[in-house]
Amino acid sequence: MGIIFTKLWRLFNHQEHKVIIVGLDNAGKTTILYQFSMNEVVHTSPTIGSNVEEIVVKNTHFLMWDIGGQESLRSSWNTYYTNTEFVIVVVDSTDRERISVTREELYRMLAHEDLKKAGLLVFANKQDVKGCMTVAEISQSLQLTSVKDHQWHIQACCALTGEGLCQGLEWMMSRLRLLCKESNRKDAEELVDGAHVELSKALHGGTLQYCLTA
Structure with missing residues (x-):
């Protein structure tokens, strides 16, 4: 019956959802992380390594990793990919010169095996700055309509x-x-199937007959 109990636990357990926040240096990643966790602006310096905070939204727990975006650190981003459910890419909407670099890093990430099921959220940051790229411009520059598997x-x-x-x-x-509904439906179906298997085993093994006649 262990499998059945595992399915029941998955149906009702509240889990923590891993999120990584990436982007080029000076995009605003750390500022966004602490807006989420503290609802205020904090003084930040370039992140060397990572910052991590637990964010709770309507009883949903997110573990958010803000990862340094300097060129020398980007090759280590993949060490954070395991079990990631969402990738937040922060774009500096004023940085037209490096939008192509962001696109290259984005597609390199999305091709990684550990992120094949991750959802992608792009924050077009610094929209308050006059002359910044619009959301439509950034979407086109990143070729987001070409993203089919996420x-x-x-x-x-x-x-x-x-x-x-x-x-x-x-x-x-x-x-x-949406994913929870799909997962719960699948687990519920597997739970019923598992119960049928256990019932069949009990019937063939005489367990139920013994219980009923004892």
């Missing part, structure tokens, strides 16, 4: 004010609700 969403935001961040979180929440 669910994705692009959201305009301003990390300093927090504008747009809640909408990004809500997209992740909606994805989790």
Whole structure:
């Protein structure tokens, strides 16, 4: 009966969802992380390594890893990919010169085996700056419509004010609700199938007959 109990546990257990926040240096990743965790702007310096915070939204727990974006650190991003459910890519909407670099890093990530099931949220940050790239421009530059194997969403935001961040979180929440329904339906079907198997074993082994006649 161990398999059945495992399925029941999965049906009702509240798990923690791993999120990685990546992007080039100075994109606003750490500012966004601490807007999520503290709802305020904190003074940040370039991240060497990573920062991690647990974010709780409507009883849903996210473990968010903010990973340094300097060129020398990007080759180590893949050490954080295991068990990642969402990738948040933060784009500096004022950095037109390096948008192609962001695109290259994005597609390198999405091709990684450990991220094949991860959802993609792109934050177009610094939308408060005059002359910045629009969401449509960034989407086109990143060729997001070519992303077929991952669910994705692009959201305009301003990390300093927090504008747009809640909408990004809500997209992740909606994805989790959908995945939870699909997973629970599958687990429920497997639970019923497992119960039938155990019942069949009991019938053939005479266990039920013994219990009924004892």
